């Protein structure tokens with residue numbers, strides 16, 4: 001009897017952080033993993049690296065086409081590629097905001113549209129969209145980042161209902177602070193800095209944001225959650241991963257009077 005072919009996974013943003021951890025872990029558990037990055041870097045252990053920029057239609061079509069032509073299927077997609085844009089909403093230009101959405105939101109949509117026809121045909125698949133606790137709570141000076149993740153939350157809630165009849169599952173993971181290169185890769189809106197009315201509050205809040213990220217849990221915690229999903233059979237809408245003090249803030253938002261919750265959040269960010 002021949003062994004069944006390994007399941008095939010596509011993981012965006014596998015050059016670093018959460019995507020890298022997911023790629024390495026899934027490969028070590030027998031999946032055939034294709035990780036992606038915008039530039040040719042060394043592949044995570046046991047994986048094949050493809051170049052992919054999620055902001056470009058042609059790049060997504062080409063990378064997904066490459067996996068399909070080699071494997072004939074994609075069973076698992078982890079939409080992980082993303083970055084943080086920091087700055088007050090007033091200091092953020094529309095172009096900076098659009099680019100944040102092109103990556104964190106439309107990038108996911110592009111990949112979903114590219115993989116769904118084959119998943120439908122094969123009557124199965126798992127799509128894991130990496131959101132954020134910032135997709136459940138609007139974070140000051142990360143307003144556009146939060147907005148892109150809130151959009152991803154609504155998108156995924158809708159998507160999972162549409163694709164379930166075809167045996168496809170879509171889920172969200174909401175990580176709290178995870179120690180990755182998200183801190184170094186963060187883009188600051190150009191108008192932050194000297195001359196901005198918000199500068200003092202912004203710099204203070206950014207220090208808190210960076211401190212929390214650098215004290216965050218390792219990205220492997222998110223990868224372990226992805227692995228549980230890959231190996232599992234039932235799929236909730238969302239899974240939170242992080243320190244309890246952070247993940248419980250979503251419950252606190254639901255339970256506490258809104259003014260009280262907001263006051264606590266503002267005080268946390270020094271506002």
Ligand SMILES: NC(=O)c1ccc[n+]([C@@H]2O[C@H](COP(=O)([O-])OP(=O)(O)OC[C@H]3O[C@@H](n4cnc5c(N)ncnc54)[C@H](OP(=O)(O)O)[C@@H]3O)[C@@H](O)[C@H]2O)c1
Pocket residue numbers: 012013014015016017018019036037038039052053054055080081082083084103130131132133174175176177178179180181182183185213216219
């Ligand atoms: N770290 C946290 O605390 C945290 C918390 C909640 C949610 N998240 C989410 O987790 C995901 C991964 O972030 P991370 O923390 O692992 O950060 P990271 O270490 O900075 O990794 C980000 C990855 O995204 C890729 N990427 C960025 N822009 C891209 C684009 N246009 N096209 C393709 N790939 C792109 C990067 O690849 P290249 O630059 O090499 O192309 C890199 O591999 C993001 O969606 C982030 O919002 C992170």
